[in-house]
Amino acid sequence: MQKSSLTNAKGHGNINMREARIVLDQQMLEEMHAHAISTYPEECCGLMFGSFSGNAGEKKVLRLRRMKNAFEPKERYHRYTIDPKEFLNAEKEADERGDEIIGVYHSHPNAPAKPSEFDRGHAWPTLSYVVIEVRERKALETKSWVLKEDRSEFVPEELQIAINKK
Numbered sequence: 680m681q682k683s684s685l686t687n688a689k690g691h692g693n694i695n696m697r698e699a700r701i702v703l704d705q706q707m708l709e710e711m712h713a714h715a716i717s718t719y720p721e722e723c724c725g726l727m728f729g730s731f732s733g734n735a736g737e738k739k740v741l742r743l744r745r746m747k748n749a750f751e752p753k754e755r756y757h758r759y760t761i762d763p764k765e766f767l768n769a770e771k772e773a774d775e776r777g778d779e780i781i782g783v784y785h786s787h788p789n790a791p792a793k794p795s796e797f798d799r800g801h802a803w804p805t806l807s808y809v810v811i812e813v814r815e816r817k818a819l820e821t822k823s824w825v826l827k828e829d830r831s832e833f834v835p836e837e838l839q840i841a842i843n844k845k
């Protein structure tokens with residue numbers, strides 16, 4: 680059993696990680712997978728927009744935006760970084776639309792859908808981190824993670840796929 684380390688967490692103390700959940704459409708999942716396959720064997724990255732509203736710890740993804748992997752080309756097979764300017768622009772657009780950045784997705788070519796130490800060092804608490812495992816141009820496992828307030832580790836959160844009503 681893990682200690683309930685969030686009891687004393689400052690700031691977003693209301694988020695109960697054991698109930699953390701992110702909801703997205705099947706179509707968005709397919710969009711992320713398509714992106715991940717298109718950049719293979721390099722990592723892809725993108726932002727998820729939506730709202731934190733609803734139950735504590737639940738996020739609803741309303742739209743995605745592909746971002747450029749701005750890491751140096753030689754290292755893109757296992758690293759990604761989002762250009763800060765591109766990130767700021769995306770944040771501004773979200774502001775204007777009335778939604779917000781609720782998470783980041785990226786792919787792991789030939790590696791499990793689990794954040795790396797590098798990912799942990801560059802992540803923020805409260806955002807969701809969706810990681811897609813890609814092998815031989817096929818998207819395999821997709822998992823979502825949230826960084827603990829003390830940044831010590833990522834914990835898995837439930838990734839719920841909503842079926843499109845079309």
Ligand SMILES: [Zn+2]
Pocket residue numbers: 757785786787793794795798810
């Ligand atoms: Zn990663």
